[in-house]
Amino acid sequence: MASSGPSSPLKVCVASCSLNQWALDFDGNYSRICNTIIQAKEQGALIRVGTELEICGYGCYDHFYEPDTLQHCWQTLARLLTNTDLRGILVFTGMPVMHRGVLYNCTIAFHDQKIVFIRPKRHLANELNYREMRYFVNWKRSRHVEPFILPKIINSVTRQLKVPFGDGVITTLDNIDIGCETCEELFVPHSPHIDMSLDDVSIFVNMSASHHILRKLNYRIDLILHSMKKVGGIYLYSNQKGCDGDRTYYDGCPMIVVNGKLASQGTQFGLQDTEVVTAVVDINDVYNYRSAVISRSHQASAVEHYPRINVDLSLGGQCELPLTPYIEPRYHTPEEEICYGPASWLWDYLRRSKMAGFFLPLSGGIDSASVALIVSSMCHMVVYAVGEDNDNQVLRDVRALTRLPNYTPTDPAELCEKLLVTAYMGTENSSDETQQRAGALSRDIGSYHVNINIDGIIKAILTVFSLFSDKKPQFKAHGGSPVENMALQNIQARVRMVTGYLFAQLINWARGKSGSLLVLSSANVDEALVGYLTKYDCSSGDLNPIGSICKRDLNSFVAHSKEVFGFPSIDSFLTAVPTAELEPISEAYTQTDEEDIGLTYNELNDIGKLRKIDRCGPYFMYKRLACMWTMPPKELGDKVKLFFQKYAINRHKACVITPAYLCEQYCPDDNRYDLRPFLYNPKWDVQFREIDNSIKIGVLAKQHAAPSSSTIDKFSKK
Template structure:
């Protein structure tokens, strides 16, 4: 028999600044790890505070409460006789660090600061923390009294070191360090470290899990080793959803993998591994030559065995079998990620439910289907006996204290917490109204239907009385400005009416507590990128679950949901022409989104990827698109499309400053708040002519 060791990693649904709750979930994960026979437990990044505290990391209270919770964890009787790795912020010599604290039996072994910080896209770690710039160096950290009284320590090691037990060696990475070109796992492996842990706060993005798994398996495939990956899971109060998927990898092979989307607050993943397999895997000559030249790390001794030998060994214990990695299709990711995010937000916000204006189009349909998916996941968790979900769903569904009620279908949950409506005008069609009503019936939402032409007329009459001018639609001979103004009146009134009904419907339905509904938006990422929305119209809401998902992906999602959720009505949404229905319908004219925008949704997805992900300006994008679209379009046509995109993108940037907070799902979200940090005032001459004079080979 080799050196068998049972290891545990976990995904925790931590809330930003919920110190007591986070502490309890950490302790529970340690209990579960010990119950599975694990001798090492690894947790997510900054798990004591929650990852998304943002500028609260600058406040002294955050550090104070972190040490209070660490003291509670270290001293807890259930946290003994196991090596524990927890994440928290630490101030050392008046510098803030994102740290891991490793302890065993009321003794801190090492405080290990993060060396490479995430500082692009959604992350601003350099605003809150400083990276540790001295690899393979440690110094003394003078311990806070509240913890020192428990551990009996005055100072502990702080810095980049590894931990040697009686039988193996442990090294630590933190999130971004896995993604860097020369991550710590490379020198760790060459220096003889056999177990590497990684605590992460990695968010969900469509198709991202494949990249993450490739990096994790590659981290041990070249040089061998055991890799424990822990991750935050859930919404901790912001636009990101941390998608868990904790895993354990041995020599490039997955032996344990947790769920990617779950309503569980605590999920512990364990595996039994043989350290001898690492040593055999590392016997190649080329690896040994490089390892012999590796600069050594400071090794901190821990007088403890992670493996069970002799009388302690379980004769039935065997190494965990190799698993095939589990992936969700992008359509499933859209169904599950935003759904779990919405559930977390709802149960923590104190609201009575969600409200969605259904237009009969595919975007609001997608938002409604995501809420339907949320209700399905809730019922599934109830059937699995998830006590936290049972408690939350009874409270949100306004069941009295002590009630034994449990939902048996998603429609039961949906009817209590999800409210939809159709707001029609004389410009609305019978088809969109019927689609909205049928969808609401099929998913079980509480649905209302009304026209508000009298309100629109009252507003336009007021304008006419004051100015003695009556604006007309384009089809009635009106100017562009008149046509836009009349459309915007309808759009903005829908926002006002949505908030009125969202606030009052719980009262109308005699729901106790008096909490209102959260309004959900339905603008997709392509419309936001192009600016094809009215400021403060129905796109303005409390949350937007599809705000960074492209129209192309939304259509694929609806096509998938038609079968997966048994909703045949979705076929009609898929084949309907996208329209805002803000202009009169005539025998010769029906408003179309793509005609209004002057570009197709498929083309907008390409522009979005090139603008944000590929970081291309007007001229470089034009040159790239010559290769992408050159077989279909002439150079002049490519030029005109590129110029049109940058013009509309520029003049509409101001709308991004008030964009509804959106679930982050794509790498090219144009949201001004955190992901696309560009100026919102673009000078008109540049906006009108963003490209140089057309080259001579252009033809009209």
Template structure:
């Protein structure tokens, strides 16, 4: 063992614009890091204002308040004698930058602006608010605002792409997106002898994404060697993204510490003891030396502070942290159970004056999945209370409107009974006894407060009003009506369900005698594929306050329900898995039961493929057809064309619905969500140019096929 350092990575559940709360969590994480012997602490990206402030980053007030919070951190007694890497937006020469402030004992050693901004246009638009520091190894002077001059005792500090040289090692910082770029800053820093590199992130949860992130982080030191601190925000900070934590400390390619990915803890700090001599030994190959001598030089900001003890003391209690035997990775089914559940809890506890959630429970797998995720949320809350999480206990007491001294709920079912309300809204003609039964049994199993009702009288009142006004009585197709009549009668039911569910959401807490008033937040339950194709009625009960499954495919939801059936001990879920997906808006007959997939003309699995090819692979009709002809060999080229054309037709005519979609938990790369996320027009022409090109290619395929047959004969 050589010279050891104890370092800390803090992941925090920050809330956009919650300056006071964010600052307190930062200070508490520093206190915990020091308590565990750490001499370096790194926190999430833009941790002072919160990452998701979006266009608030254009406001001068935000920069003022962030500086005020930084001043509070600098002078706080718990924030001394430890090297701090803190995320904050700063303005320099009237230009806004996403920065790291490296500070020590009331001194700002360096302001390090982000060099490569996250700008995929889907979830991140950092260049809308910030300018990248496109000047590698360039450092200049930053004039401190007066609020900091008296604390620091200086007027100017360095700003730019530099590193910190301590008495025993060298430390550098990169920020989030910089890790994912081909020529990451950590490569040049490592070649310049930087032994410890921090990366502060605001990285969101997405199904099956974490393993990719871990691979990149490990690769950062597998070739270059060194110690890498990765930290990330966690929680819902005010938008549809859930930041999924999973802070890590990696040394020479090995993960030595890993934080949880999903948790209700607002503050989580991981530490590791690392041996600097192991880094130096790892970097001994001559080929590395040849590249290092040619690498550009970083300016080093010097400080006499030492991260390691002054003397090399052999202490068996202070030995280096060994590599983890196994890195924790959740199954996609677990991710669905945990990510949206944590997001729902944050949303509920941070939304003032509400009493819980309300869901239209149809008896189908989508609303079943939403209800099961809420039950998962209640399981997490109960477990956190048992683990002694005082913040969760306090939030739970407030949300349940418990009187002082009253006992907190002891089971997830008991908590569901207080916070979760469901309603089955059927009609005598279209709703089956099976769906009604499933809704009742599921709500009973999870303990939700359930209401069972028919809406026939309300539907009849509307149709009678229309008939009175127009002297025309609309009929379903099965009754001899036209397609327009059939659709209108379905939409009446769908939209009435939205109105009724909001009525119940506002008044059920009063009906139940809840203290202090407050209504319920309405949950949507349209999956990502229905949203993508527009297989929903505009302003129906898919219109809600938030939607926990709006970014999850039907395929993944089925896997989740099958998993939850065993993991949550819910045998009733088997019935949902075996049921045919149906909107139950048309009358049932002996020969006809409405089916989603028949109505859509494509399966949910096919919809997922279309969604990924359109959004992730960025393919239009012709490109999509070309690729699917090669992969969907169970269909003829012309059958593939019909499916592709049908998808784009319905995507185009229903695109306007996506401008008003309920804000959804983001879980898939092809999530349409609303037009803030999916930046495409909502008025489409017929895509005849692409279709003609496909038809021309089809004719060529057919001629080639005929020629081959002729040669065979």
């Protein structure tokens, strides 16, 4: 910033974006980048900030190893540089760059057909679903810039042989400094913006690919607000939106913050491919804010300076627009996040897969009901986008999916009938209540619903086994052994999976329609964690929108759906006891999920978070739960042991569970977010022995601390 001190307002319009980029979709990504730059220019912006690795898409994963990916990135960048509609604005975009044989995750700034600066990411994300260190190296040379030799395809456009590459800041003609951060760098303890702010950098741009997790946006917004409140400055945060072809959903919400106050905020969820938010800010507000804290000035006087890279652009003196007033942050409740996040993810996957809709086994339980309500939410979002937002891209997608070139959706239930088939697959062990609940919900949301009795298929399979073995397995209620009982339960579940896929492929053909359906599964994260599901049963499918959502949050979401959609059938799901209905029902016995598991869903929720997020093994989990739960030490120890035994025995199931929408950090999805052994010793000898020792020590300590009966008598007499 100019060092002459405060003066009249130095206004500038800036823009931050969210883009629904798709890995390796170079033409589509190029088009969306162009659209946001043009929108930003039309709104008067002189700076436009895009999303992390937006040219190739963030989720390329091992495609980053391929020279094709790098070549197509440079080709796309050349197209951007030659597009005359994109001139007159400083653009920040992102792509991988190979420099001296090392691959970096880079921010590229260009202006008027010239590359201004290439800034490699200094702090890489490498936890949960992020694997940046698998592909990229972080730039380790602080405040160092060196020449980068441009490839011929860029040199022929820009007439530049080399450009600055490294850790520096951009300086405009009016001496205003612009610094870069990339996603993870905001979240590390010593963020780059701290040192840059002390070196007089006024504007910070952050290109992000930050995925949605329940309650994460609150933390993200608060972090930016408090960071700028501490150091002062204008922060342009951009974030990718959409599924990017994977199991995560990047939830957008671009924003512009000035000195700890929010000037502009975009939407967190939605179906639009691009969103641009702008704000008119006063650069001199930053100077005034910082100079009011003298201790900050003392620190700034001793800071090591960043290399400056000049850009032929002046930010001040051109903006006649009024300053943007500050606003309060907008947050969604967790129930709203479940309502909109997985729905947006499903829409992205459906439209890009070119399938004709979804098939959902609707059991009459709250889990499959949650999935149905999420699809219904998706239909509501589509109708709103077409009718209220006039989103032509969404309309084109609807017509392509429904194979109806003149169709315009106006009613969510009508659209649901075209995109969702629900099926109640009953057996002799199913109850009338679950069948009635499934039918009532299907009528409320508008899905095309079928009732299928699969007893005949099950009996045919058992007949084949009996002909071979000359034995007829029986349920436990009829005198059968545990192994017979389990096998008879599992065959019902697996027949549902096979039947479901048959109907998903042929139901549209039978209805005189074209296309096949994606199968949705509905196992929640608690069940997946403990292995309370049959391998290759109706918990198997193509996609699972609730696979990392706990039962507790699902119950809250379903109750929220009653308020939002007003479906009368929802009440019956909220009061129903979760049951698999795979065993004969009698007056003496009714199968329930929590009795089968041996743990309540609330207990599984606590255990799941301790296991993954707090990194607790059996012993430390026992110690932590002893402070959280009120129960005898022996009972607590038995519950911890039971969980880890079930987890070890059923670990193989996590390797084949349906790809699930990532919504919680303790999702057990194997080799994605939860890298654990495939084969365990379920005895956990040392670990369980430590728990037993701890219980014994606690009992002995309690006995030692208890006063004797004679002592009690003595004090009672006094």
